[in-house]
Amino acid sequence: MRIWFLTATILLLTGVATTAAADGERKSTTVPRFDAAVDRGVAYLRTQLELGSHGGEQILVAYALYKCGVSKADPAVAAALQASAGRSGGAQYQPISPYDHIYGAGVDAMLMADLDKDAYLANLQVIANYVMATQRANGSWSDTSTNPGDISMTQYAVLALWACQRAGAQIAPETVDRAADFLMRSGNGDGGWAYRPGTNEGPGQGSSTHNMTMAGAGSLGICRLMLYGSRKAAKPDAEKQDLAFGALEKVEEEVEPGEVKPAFPDYNASIAATAMDARVDRAFSWNLGNFQPVSRVEHNLYFYYCIERAAAVGDLGRINGQDWFVVYGDGLLTLQMQDGSFPTHSGSVVGTSLALLYYMRSTDQILKTLYGKGQLRADKGNPFGDKKKQKEPSELDLLLSSMENIDFSKLDETDSSIADDVVLSVQSIDDPKKLVGEIERLKKLIRHPNAQVRRSVYWALGRTGNFSLVPQMLEGLKDPNVDVNIEAEMALRFIARRPNGFGNSLDPLAGLGPADPADQRLKNANDWRTKSFKRWSDWYFQTRPYEEKDGLDELEAATFAGAKAEDSGKK
Numbered sequence: 095m096r097i098w099f100l101t102a103t104i105l106l107l108t109g110v111a112t113t114a115a116a117d118g119e120r121k122s123t124t125v126p127r128f129d130a131a132v133d134r135g136v137a138y139l140r141t142q143l144e145l146g147s148h149g150g151e152q153i154l155v156a157y158a159l160y161k162c163g164v165s166k167a168d169p170a171v172a173a174a175l176q177a178s179a180g181r182s183g184g185a186q187y188q189p190i191s192p193y194d195h196i197y198g199a200g201v202d203a204m205l206m207a208d209l210d211k212d213a214y215l216a217n218l219q220v221i222a223n224y225v226m227a228t229q230r231a232n233g234s235w236s237d238t239s240t241n242p243g244d245i246s247m248t249q250y251a252v253l254a255l256w257a258c259q260r261a262g263a264q265i266a267p268e269t270v271d272r273a274a275d276f277l278m279r280s281g282n283g284d285g286g287w288a289y290r291p292g293t294n295e296g297p298g299q300g301s302s303t304h305n306m307t308m309a310g311a312g313s314l315g316i317c318r319l320m321l322y323g324s325r326k327a328a329k330p331d332a333e334k335q336d337l338a339f340g341a342l343e344k345v346e347e348e349v350e351p352g353e354v355k356p357a358f359p360d361y362n363a364s365i366a367a368t369a370m371d372a373r374v375d376r377a378f379s380w381n382l383g384n385f386q387p388v389s390r391v392e393h394n395l396y397f398y399y400c401i402e403r404a405a406a407v408g409d410l411g412r413i414n415g416q417d418w419f420v421v422y423g424d425g426l427l428t429l430q431m432q433d434g435s436f437p438t439h440s441g442s443v444v445g446t447s448l449a450l451l452y453y454m455r456s457t458d459q460i461l462k463t464l465y466g467k468g469q470l471r472a473d474k475g476n477p478f479g480d481k482k483k484q485k486e487p488s489e490l491d492l493l494l495s496s497m498e499n500i501d502f503s504k505l506d507e508t509d510s511s512i513a514d515d516v517v518l519s520v521q522s523i524d525d526p527k528k529l530v531g532e533i534e535r536l537k538k539l540i541r542h543p544n545a546q547v548r549r550s551v552y553w554a555l556g557r558t559g560n561f562s563l564v565p566q567m568l569e570g571l572k573d574p575n576v577d578v579n580i581e582a583e584m585a586l587r588f589i590a591r592r593p594n595g596f597g598n599s600l601d602p603l604a605g606l607g608p609a610d611p612a613d614q615r616l617k618n619a620n621d622w623r624t625k626s627f628k629r630w631s632d633w634y635f636q637t638r639p640y641e642e643k644d645g646l647d648e649l650e651a652a653t654f655a656g657a658k659a660e661d662s663g664k665k
Contacts, residue, residue, distance in 0.1 A: 117166060117167075119163050120162065121161075121162060121163040121454065123423075123453045123454065123455070125420065125423065127427065128423055128453045131427055131430055131449075131453065132162055132450055132453050133434075134430065134434030135158075135430070135434050135446045135449060135450045136159065136164075136434075136450065138433055138434035138435045138442075139155050139158065139159060139446055139447065139450075142155065143155070143170050150194065150197070150198060151441075151443055151444060152173070152174050152177065153177065153178060153201050153202070153205055154201070154444060154447045154448075155170065155174075155443060155447055156168075156170050156171040156173070156174030156175070156205070157174070157201075157204070157205055157447070157451070158446075158448075158450045158451055159171060160208070161454045161456055161459070162450055162454060166209050166210075171209075174205060175205060175206065175209055175210075178201070178202035178205045178206055178217075179202075179206060179214060179217055181198070181202055182206075182214075182217035182218070182220045182221050183217060183220075184220070185220070186220070186224070187199060187220050187221050187223075187224035192238070193237050193238065194237075195224075195237075196225065196228065196235050196237075196247050196250050196251050196254070197247070197250050199224055199225055199250075199251075199254050200225075200250040200251070200253050200257075202217075203218055203221045203254045203257045203258055204253070204254070204257050206218060206261075207257040207258065207260060207261040208257075211260070211261035211262065212261075212262075214261075215261055215262050215263065218257070218258045218262075219258065219263040221254060221258060221263075222255060222258035222259075222263040222265055225251050225254050225255055225258075225269075226255070226265070226266055226269045228251075229251065229269055229273070230243050232272075232276055233248075233272035233273045233274070233275050233276030233277075234247075234273075234276045234280070235247040235251040241290070242290055242291075242292060242293060243276065243290070243291075244289055244290040244296070245277075245280070245287050245288070245289060245290075245291065245306045245309050245310050245313070246289065246305075246306065246309060248273060248276065248313060249309045249310070249312065249313040251273070252270070252313045252316050252317060253313070253316065255269065255270065255273075255320075256316050256319075256320060259320060260460075260464070265320075265357065267321065267357070267358035267361040267363075270317050270321055270357075270358075271317075271321065271361075271363050271364055273317055274317035274318070274321065274363070274364075274365050274370060275364060275365060277310055277313055277314040277317065278314070278365055278369070278370070278373055280292070280310075281310060281373065281376075282301070282302045284302055284380055285302070285377055285379055285380035286301075286302020286303065286306070286307035286377060286380040286381075287302060287303075287306040287307050287309070287310035287377070288300050288301060288302055288303065288306055289303065289306050297391065297393075302380060303391065304381060304384065304386060304389065304391060304397050304400075305391055305393060305396050305397050305400055307377050307380055307381055308377070308381060308400035308404045309400050309404075310377060311373075311374045311377035311378065311381075311404040311408055312400060312403040312404035312407060312408065312457075314370055314374055314377075314408075315370075315374050315403075315404060315407035315408035316407050317370065318367055318370040318371065318374070318407075319354055319407055320356070320357040320358070321357070321361070321363040321367070322363065322367040323353060323354050323355050323356040324353045324354040324461075325367075325371060325408075326353070353465070354461065354464045354465070371408075375408075377404070377408075378404075378408065378410055381401070382591035383592065385591050385592065385637060386425075386637050387421050387422055387425030387561050387637065388425040388428055388429065388637070388638070389425070389426075389429075392439045393438060393440065394439070394445075395426075395429070395436055395438040395444070395445040395448040396438070396448065398422060398426050398448060398449065398452040399448055399451055399452050399456070399457075401422060402419075402451075402452050402456065402457055402458070403456075403457040405418055405419075406455070406457035406458045406461055407457065407461070419455070421559060421561060422452075423452070423453060424562075425561070426449055429445075429449070430449070434446070436448070436449040533555065533560065533563070536551050536554055536555055537551075537555070537563075537566060539551045540552075540566060540569070540570070545575035545578055546577075548570075548573060548578045549575070549577050549578045549581045552567065552570045552581040552585050553581050555567070555585060556581070556582075556585020556586070556588045557585075557588065559588060559589055560589065561589060563585075563589065564586065564589060564590075564630075564634050564638070565634075567582050567585045567586045567589065567630075568582075568627060568630055568631055568634065570582025570585070571583065571623055571626050571630065572623060572627060576602050576619055579602060579622070579623060579626070580602070583595060583600065583626055583630075586630050590633065595626075595629075595630075596626075596629040596630070596633070598622065598625060598626045598629065599622070602618060602619045602622035602623070603615055603618055603619060606618060
């Protein structure tokens with residue numbers, strides 16, 4: 095696998111910075127807890143500037159600081175820019191090292207294109223010429239002249255060409271077309287990509303990996319962007335069918351007006367845009383089917399910008415709304431150390447830089463700049479909000495406040511005095527973000543004796559997409575009411591981004607009717623509960639953050655017996 099430079103350069107390949115905030119003015123992720131993580135990360139990197147880091151690492155740190163709002167006049171940023179320009183100031187590009195030749199070219203190109211593309215256009219043309227000249231006949235790039243092409247090196251070449259093209263350098267469209275062809279042909283049948291296609295070399299030994307799958311998806315998405323322009327946002331249906339309560343619905347992102355035009359409008363690409371889009375979507379499906387919000391691979395921090403870039407150019411948000419940034423961002427947050435660093439196989443400096451660039455949504459900044467729009471807000475302001483502009487309480491706020499001190503143990507299950515109010519209030523929430531702030535209060539309602547209330551609460555909590563709620567959703571699979579079980583199963587599918595779950599039917603009593611014996615209905619329901627709980631708890635123990643040991647005990651999960659459930663009838 096690559097030395098530290100492989101991971102170091104992945105995030106540098108994100109081009110022109112937004113001008114939404116003045117140079118040197120701190121930018122915000124718009125998520126307070128992520129802002130705090132970025133602040134700690136910036137402080138950590140500042141302590142590493144005098145440690146004599148490798149040249150590529152120096153550039154990575156400078157780029158990360160600049161993306162967070164550090165001025166390009168800052169000594170660390172200015173020194174890195176000077177080093178990048180020096181390697182491309184002659185007629186031939188001078189790589190940092192033979193092995194890292196394409197990585198280095200991409201790093202240097204991104205930094206110059208981002209900080210001052212007009213001043214360094216000649217340098218960027220030199221880099222573009224070098225990258226085009228080193229492409230293999232099959233459309234790939236590699237670390238040496240003897241090794242087969244690999245997805246990691248190819249992605250850096252594509253990103254370097256994209257940066258040079260955006261800055262105004264001349265790029266041969268055939269180079270991009272061949273790269274797209276290689277990416278289309280080199281993927282695995284399951285929708286992912288391996289490190290060095292056609293071999294058993296590297297992580298995964300020929301199997302699809304999270305890092306390479308998102309690297310391949312992002313690279314193909316950029317080829318599509320250059321050859322055809324940006325993907326069009328899906329048009330909403332004129333008339334939507336009414337969905338059953340709690341049904342999963344594909345969420346379409348509300349995209350800002352604007353689009354990126356093709357880089358080569360007169361060129362006829364050999365691969366259709368729709369074919370590229372479909373291939374990228376297959377990669378997203380592989381990733382979501384193997385969902386891991388906390389990356390556990392060797393180069394774990396490498397993954398986060400891979401998915402940020404792929405999501406930005408490939409419209410992951412169009413498939414899963416905008417939840418991906420928060421879900422993966424929360425997973426990334428568990429990897430930060432007390433000193434602010436994010437350790438990875440290539441070192442804490444590299445890992446921290448990669449983490450900061452994920453949180454600053456570097457690729458999304460590029461696209462917003464190409465759209466001619468601003469991106470991240472300057473000045474974080476008061477994270478607790480403006481006290482002069484307090485929001486009006488919603489019906490749900492008022493309802494939950496009135497229920498804070500209710501003793502549910504004294505209520506009868508058939509008491510529907512507040513059940514209808516809960517259901518109507520929860521269903522009236524049209525934006526899942528509004529539910530996030532009520533998570534703790536909603537969790538209390540899981541204890542309500544009325545099954546309709548519990549069902550509504552599981553539906554609402556599932557819509558938040560919050561991974562930390564998985565233990566509560568697993569408890570819902572053990573609820574004595576079948577309707578509640580189904581809602582908990584659907585909530586888990588939504589949180590896990592697995593629309594089909596693990597193949598369990600959504601009808602525990604399939605084939606049975608009210609006239610069938612009660613003991614048979616109970617047996618079928620309990621068999622379903624046991625199977626569903628086992629599959630989801632196994633998944634949870636494999637994907638949860640290492641530190642999250644108090645949400646659900648593995649012994650408790652192992653000893654759950656569906657036969658202990660009390661009731662199987664639908665209420």
